[in-house]
Amino acid sequence: MTPPSPDSSPAMLRARQDPRIYQPFMRLARLLEGEQPGASPLPDGSPISLSIGDPQLPTPALLAETLAAHPDEWSSYPPFRGTxxxxNACHDWLHRRYELADGTLDAERQILPLPGSREGxxxxxxxxxxxxxxxxxxxVLIPSPGYHVYAGSALAAGAEPVFVPARADNNFLPDYESLPAEILDRTAISFFCSPSNPExxxxxxxxxxxxxxxxxxxGFVLAADECYADIYTDEPPAGLLEAVQGPEGTQGLLAFHSLSKRSSAAGLRSGFVAGDADLVDGIDAFMRYGGASVPTPILHASAALWRDEAHVVDTRCYYRTxxxxxxxxxxxxxxxRMPAGGFFAWLEVGDGEAFARRAWTxxxxxxxxxxxxxxEEEGADPADNPGAPYIRVALVHEPAVTEKALDRLAEML
Known part of the structure; x- marks a missing residue:
């Protein structure tokens, strides 16, 4: 399923006039604008936000300790390629996590720090x-539903997003293989997210x-968004780079990782990309134009977090509960049923938009x-939207708060 060309697509024309139509949280704000929240199940009746994947666990003590150990390094511009x-910390973590073959990655050429995987x-x-x-x-091939930065980046680049449904009957993974060759041959980049957001x-x-x-x-780029790679319920999810065949196999491949979920450090804004050296160089160049870099003390703290697994085990246990x-x-x-990874519940409720308004009011x-x-196209049948029957619920709050919210959702259902 593909949209018309950018010149004729009403959705693309509207998006260029108003980029907010690809921004889900702006759309949610408009849906609830002027609506008063009902009393939540909390003792004080205050609202509970389950809409955004904002980790609520405290960050590991290691983070603050490492930042405090480098107080004099905030005054200098950070090195764009990192330290x-x-x-080396990212390289070694990848090899431990995915059991990569020796020589798969060159830490000097094929790894780049990012101020969060979203920016990368x-x-x-x-x-x-x-x-x-x-x-x-x-x-740009994009799973639908999918993370909004994929469509937003296509819009910013003047590209044509091709939204490919990810439904229950294909295990919530987009079937790019079924697209016509003429689309694939004109594709610049495709996005996959595993564990997927939101399912x-x-x-x-x-x-x-x-x-x-x-x-x-x-001949297109394969971008693997793996920011939930360490949040899983049973077996560690496979990753892009562990499927690479030999040291030369990273051509056109990029894997993105982040400390936001793994280390409950979304505010740290730290991640990295690994893969094709030429593509990494290209991302580096654009980040230099945009002034997007990771401060040196944060690089030190990030390296310490990538080397520590104890706090990640505790995080996984928290989300499994x-x-x-x-x-x-x-x-x-x-x-x-419990998904294989991530921390969202993707709930089928009939009309997700109407249910979201009710849940609030x-x-x-x-x-x-x-x-x-x-x-979606303006005026399109909502039944054609793969996400229309669902709501996404972020399971991030402490158990006592989450239990009250789930009990109330169950009553509404």
Missing amino acids: EDFR LFFATLTAINRGAAEGRTK GAVASREQWRAWIELAQRH LFEMAEEKLWAKTGW EAGLRVLPGRYLCP
């Missing part, structure tokens, strides 16, 4: 569109290999309508 220690994903689109322009590569679906190693083969055969609670309370009402619960994660 050798930071790159954005600049990767600019890089890919810039690189592919001479070949007429103007398309928590996980790609197998075989699926990654199939996507790699598809991307390299048609919340998911078990959610499954117990919601399965009978929705058939919802009746129960003081702020949830995200699934259709807001799936851009």
